[in-house]
Amino acid sequence: MDSRLKDRIAVITGGGSGLGKATALRFADSGARIVIADITSNDVEKEINKKHGNDKAIFVKCDVTSEDNISSMVKEAASWGGRVDIICNYAGTAQYHPFLESLM
Template structure:
């Protein structure tokens, strides 16, 4: 399958580590020009050093929950590479708390990074994609946004909002050949798994049809497909790349 991603320009938010880093790496393997992004300079610079020899990459520190910084991130791609073809909204975080203990700051912080960040970057990228009459936007949701999680009211609300935003933007942007989809991943190799007890992990993974963590590269493969010409007629969809987690315990 020819993904036809060579010389395309992609912005990948949250690509200083984990799934975002794997996505950026796979794009570079395909000859895509990539703007890496993270809110933390240190992991972002380290990732740029690691990936620079793979292809044409640059990095921009930005807090996507802030509109001006999200816009500056998209402009980095346009100024350096002349365009933006692909936006991957991978930046996200959580701050768990039971509802009766959750502070307004904790609620706002998670909503802003996950939902506002996705909106601000999409809004900024859309302006350029509309002019080009083509574009791909890939967002990230979670099973928490589909089914909810105890102790994650803020995160679940943000991720559910991303599903709604994806569908709305798909309808609004489609006339300009811009597709908008979202991925619900289940992967290891991220900070979410750090420090989990081994016994807990064994029990937890038995809830999956494929009883293991997904690899960040496996999530990246789905992103590249949705970014490619092969997925030109797919929009407004949520793709679960989760080893069967979303279908329930076998």
């Protein structure tokens, strides 16, 4: 394990899967404490805590389309870690827009 991010508090939205999960795992390997912010857990925080020890990661349910959810997540992250050093946004949202239909 390298220690470039030792004891940094990293919030990763969309951290339950895909690039967010990969980033969470890599940051944990570099010593960071991780806040997985996603709609569903997928147990990434459990995987990190099992590998690196308890209290290295938490899951906070957060829908990034809700300002109230985002505000609550940031407060919980800061309360857990004392501060927030890094934020990575991998959460995505999609809205249907009939692009081709609007061109006709």
